[in-house]
Amino acid sequence: MVSLLVMSLTGYAWAAMQGLVSGLTTADVISGDQPADGARDILLVGMDSRTDAQGNPLSEQLLAELRAGVSDGVENTDTLIMVHIPNDGSKAVAISLPRDSYVSIPGFGTHKINSAYARGKAAERKKLQDSGDTDAKDIEVKSAQAGAKTLIATVEQLTGSSIDNYASINLLGFSDITKAIGGVDVCLKDNVxxxxxxxxxxxxxxTISGVEALEFVRQRHGLPRGDLDRVVRQQVFMAGMARKVLSAGTLADPGKLSSLTDAIKKSVVLNQGWDILGFAQQMKGLTGGQLQFQTIPVVNVDYPTPEDGQAIKVDPSAVRKFVQGLTGPPAGAQSTPPGPDNSATTVDVHNGTPKSGLAATVSQALTGKGFKAGETGNASARVKATTIRYPAGAKDAAQSVSDALGVTAALQEDDSVQTGHVLVVVGSDYSAASSAQNVQQSSGAPSTGAAAPADDDDKPITADGITCVN
Incomplete structure (x- = not known):
């Protein structure tokens, strides 16, 4: 997956090769190509897929060579990176979203972000089959597009950014592309x-490629910080790949470029309407030092969930603030408009758990964030997942409530909720301690939570030089 950025960075070298653009596989997942703000946000996705870009299954021999293991029948997205590129194509930033981040998936509740694609695809597949569609290829194409759209909506809700372009790659493509460019230089702090x-x-x-490259970027067991160290592995590998392909030795070698384009055609899927040639021209001036890699902030790297096992807890408000801080307008630009007036929203809280007094606790936390206190009481039944319900036209207010609590609750429009009000139905997934910690952090108070410590492993990585990692 991490090779996708290279496709963007080196487009000016290979996009002119005959047949490349016409040979790319595309999917109808985003409308239009020109970003509304001029800057471009690209979602790069690494698929745990046992097929090529055209949906053809990989052979058993090839799967064995890739050491892909046994498929569980679910297409999860093992790697997610959002790349922000300013109008002039300079100082790009790639922001990693850990695969186990516990987030709100529109229409499906709160789950790990790597399941968003699979949930959207499965729901659309069932809908098509129930409607009488028996064309296997039609079902596959349409359900895959629905999966990508669900994933895009999830990332947009989490980051506060609008995704302008989408690109995905599978295991085969990653292996083939790394071999096509002659391998990538990496460095490890210790034996593994x-x-x-x-x-x-x-x-x-x-210098690694092919299967070794897959092993390097997929390892998480035995690393000090588990999945967060795997994210760093992926970042340094992407940086090394960008450095390698931007070098004159790769760009000037017709054989390497031909192998690279063949690998991309087989394994990369882009959104329809993306003007690759125009985008390549925009990227001409980018150098290794202008490409920086970051990871969204996390609250708890070992968070127990009701249904999905251990996950990574994130604070959606902190994530949006972090992302917008990296991708927002430069200094001197027009300031962003002020946020919503919390005092205009009355919040009712219903407790759907056995814990006594939880509704009052949540209400108190929200009044401390400027909301008006509404009715508190018990829900009509026990619920697992926290939801925030709102009347028509009040989704922004509901999102503000979710941000204030620091939870990844599902937002649901509900005509029974009174105008000017928002209803929080607290489920068993709600962690009062984590929420209180998020409120403290946002107000500048000291925190004793389980956030990952800041150290050398959290410093931004660039494509200028080789960084040794866990």
Missing amino acids: NDPYSGAKFTKGKH
């Missing part, structure tokens, strides 16, 4: 030997 991913490397620098 992980039987799960197959990663077995000695301390120091290595």
Whole structure:
């Protein structure tokens, strides 16, 4: 997956090659190509898929070579990165979204973000089959597009950014592209030997490609910070790939460029309407030092969920603030309009858990954020997932309530909710301690939560030089 940015960065070198653009696989998941604000936000997706870009299944021999393991029948998105590119094509920032981030998925409640695509695809597949559609290819294409749209909506809601372009790649494409460019230079702080991913490397620098590259970016067992260290692995690999392909040795080698384009055609899917040639021209001036990699802030890296096992808890408000801080207008630009007036919203709270007094606790937390206190009481039944209900036209107010609580609750329009009010139905997934911590953080008070510590591993990575990692 991490090779997708290279496709963008080096477009000016290979996009002119005959047949490339016409040979790319596209999907109808985004309307139009020109970003509303001029800057471009691209969602890069690494699919845990056992098919090529055209939907053809990979052979058993090839799967064995890739050490892909046994498929569980679910197409999860193992890697998610949002790339923001300003109008002039300079100083791009790539923001990683850890695959286990516990977030609100529009229409499906709160789950790990890597399941958004699969949930959207499965729901559309069932809908098409129930309607009488028996064309397997038609069902596959339409359900895959629905999965991508669900994922895009999830990322937009979490980050506060509008996704302008979408690109995905599968396991085969990643392996083939790394081999096409002659491998990527990486560096490890210590020896690793992980039987799960197959990663077995000695301390120091290595040039890796193909299966070894897959093992390097997929390992998370045995790493000090688990999935967060895997995210860093992916970032340094992408940086190394960008550095390698931007070098004259790769761009000037017709054989490498031909192999690269063949690999991309087989394994990359882009949104329809993306003007790749125009975009490539925009990217001409980008150098390794102008490409920076970051990861969204997290609250708890070992968060227990009701249905999805251990996950990574994130604060949606903090994520949006972090992303907008990296992608917002430069200094001197017109300031953004003020946020919503919380005092205009009355919040009612119903407790759907056995815990006594929780509705009052939540109400108090919200009044401390400027909302008006409404009715508190018990819900009509026990509920697992926290939901925030709002009347027509009040979705922004509901989102403000969710942000204030620091929870990833599902937002639901409900005509029974009084105008000017928002109803919070607290479920068993609600963590009062985590919510209180988020309120403290947003108000500047000290926090004793389980946020990942800031250290050398959290420093931004660029494509200028080789960074040694866990």
